[in-house]
Amino acid sequence: xxxxxxxxxxxxxxxxxxxxxxxxxxxxxxxxxxxxxxxxxxxxxxxxxxxxxxxxxxxxxxxxxxxxxxxxxxxxxxxxxxxxxxxxxxxxxxxxxxxxxxxxxxxxxxxxxxxxxxxxxxxxxxxxxxxxxxx
Numbered sequence: 001x002x003x004x005x006x007x008x009x010x011x012x013x014x015x016x017x018x019x020x021x022x023x024x025x026x027x028x029x030x031x032x033x034x035x036x037x038x039x040x041x042x043x044x045x046x047x048x049x050x051x052x053x054x055x056x057x058x059x060x061x062x063x064x065x066x067x068x069x070x071x072x073x074x075x076x077x078x079x080x081x082x083x084x085x086x087x088x089x090x091x092x093x094x095x096x097x098x099x100x101x102x103x104x105x106x107x108x109x110x111x112x113x114x115x116x117x118x119x120x121x122x123x124x125x126x127x128x129x130x131x132x133x134x135x
Contacts, residue, residue, distance in 0.1 A: 024071060027119040030106035031071040041071040043084040044104065044111045044126070054088035055080045062088075066100030069117070082113070082126060 024031060030042040055062035057080055067078035069092065079089040082104050093099065094117075103114040107123065114123040 024076065025103055025105050025114065025117045025119060027107070028071060028105040029109070039073060039075075041073050042106065043070055043072065044082055044106075046083055046085070051083070051085075054083075054085045056087045057090035058087075063100075066102050068113075069094065069101050069103045082111070 032040045034040060057063075057078070062080040063078070068080070068082050070077055070079055070082075070084050070089065072084055072089070076092040076094060077084065077089040078092050078094070078099070078101070081088055094101070103117050104126070105112050105114055105119060105123070107119055111126045112119075112123040113126055114121055116122075
């Protein structure tokens, strides 16, 4: 019985590690691995209009519309908005926790949001959603 439990734990750990290692969107132009093995990640530029203070990723309720999954220099992060500003992103929990997520990618030079980490699925332009302001 202990051998079966040990094998189950080993397989579970291996699957979690494999899932955690596969945290990228294949075909995302904003992320590249260079020939020397270094990673280059581009994030969506901030708009020219001024933005309010970012909602910190550590504050509960800040990702009410779901987490925005972005590639960064340090790897995959989940952010409270489509811009990777200081404080609004945290380490990814993809593969370890179920959350509402949208994947922010760059395709054919345009920033898009995809419902899954797969560019062959449903992806729509970020330009279709203007930044709202409290009037």
